[in-house]
Amino acid sequence: MVKKGEELARIEDVTLKDQLIAASAAVRTARSALQVAEAEQERATRLSKAGVITQRDFERAELSVEQAKGQLAEARSRHALAQEQLNRARVVAPFAGVVSERQASAGDVVQPSAPLFTVVDPRTLRLEASVPAAQLEQVKVDTPVEFHVTGYGDRAFRGTVERINPVVDPATGQVRIYVAIPNTDLQLLAGLFAEGRVASKGTQAVAIPIDAIDDTGTEPAVLRIQEGRVQRVNVTLGLRDEVARQVEVRSGLEDGDVVLLGAARSEVVEGGRVKVSPPRPDSKPVEEAGPGVGGSEAPSGAMQPTPRPASTQPPAEDAAPSH
Structure with a gap:
């Protein structure tokens, strides 16, 4: 420092x-x-x-x-x-921060305007991303953004849109946005890649993990535990959030219903009796899905992470926190 x-x-x-x-x-x-x-x-x-x-x-x-x-x-x-x-x-140093790079050493001959040091302020970072111009109307300054960073597991970080580039890239049809990220705890590093979504619209809804959906039939369904027995229930789905791996259920389930996930669905039969046990004290709690659902219509980035929401949350691509 x-x-x-x-x-x-x-x-x-x-x-x-x-x-x-x-x-x-x-x-x-x-x-x-x-x-x-x-x-x-x-x-x-x-x-x-x-x-x-x-x-x-x-x-x-x-x-x-x-x-x-x-x-x-x-x-x-x-x-x-x-x-x-x-x-x-x-x-x-022009401001308080961290020397992230040194381009010259003692005794070197340097030219005028040649960089000697790179100083960054890790307390305030910026996420640079792109959104489709067709969905730009849903992105405003101060719009919340939620994203995940490579190397930080499932931990979610949040920021707000501070600036929107007024020019559309004619080659990609994308618009660059800049997201301010508070980093007072200094846990994030500049230069990392991220993927997330622009929370341009929120709605109260019942949401379940995508892994709970059985789409092998003509209609999507879930296996619900009711009165100790497995019950197959057809559901009407809404928005999908590929980042949080959640999907909105518009009908078929009620708030508080218990559903089976992933491999557990293949180990039971409809009408079978099951017993739901509470988690052990030493087990890691499963993060509860909050209200509001994102979308999944945005393409994924190849090397660089991509915020990927759908109709209510414009996707952002090629995102990387920077100083």
């Missing part, structure tokens, strides 16, 4: 220091010359009033003062320039 204004490097400044010393001496010389010229002007004023010197001599004394003032101003300007050049020999 570095603090704002902390010195990161120093350019060889021997010559710059010599130039500053010379400029300081020039300022002192010009100041002394001005003092002498002003003294001569006062003397010329008294002599002119006494009629001892001519008007031309008096004007010459006044001109000497003006010239001395100009020379002092020029000397001060050169001194300020020399001081600025010396100050620029110090490379300091």
Whole structure:
């Protein structure tokens, strides 16, 4: 971690220091010359009033003062320039953060404008993603975004849209969006890939894991446990959220119904008796699906993660948190 204004490097400044010393001496010389010229002007004023010197001599004394003032101003300007050049020999952190990359080492010869360090502020990151232009109407500034980051398992992170690119990419038909991500706990790293969804619309609904759906028949169905027996129930499905692996159930189930998932469906028969046991204290709890469902109509990204919602949540592609 570095603090704002902390010195990161120093350019060889021997010559710059010599130039500053010379400029300081020039300022002192010009100041002394001005003092002498002003003294001569006062003397010329008294002599002119006494009629001892001519008007031309008096004007010459006044001109000497003006010239001395100009020379002092020029000397001060050169001194300020020399001081600025010396100050620029110090490379300091523009803000508090972390040095993520060092492009030069001690003793290297560097060119003007060449990068020396990369400093990032890990407390505020930005997610850059793309959404189809056809669904741009559903994306507004301050719209919430939920996403998962590679390497962090199923943990969900949240941010808000802070800016929308006003230009559509003609090659892809996508619009770039920028999402502000609070990272005060410093758990996220810049440069990681993510996938998520733009929560442009929320709705209260019954949602179940996609793994609970049996779509082998003519209508989608689930195996529900009711009064200790397995019951096959046809359901009407709504929006799908491929990121959270949830699907909306519009009819066929009630809030609180217990359904079988995945491999458990193949181990029972309809009408069979089963016993639902509570989880053991040492078992990992299953994350409960919250209200609101996303969608699944967006294509997945190949190498870079893709926020993938459907009609109510525009997809975002090629997303990567950045500084």
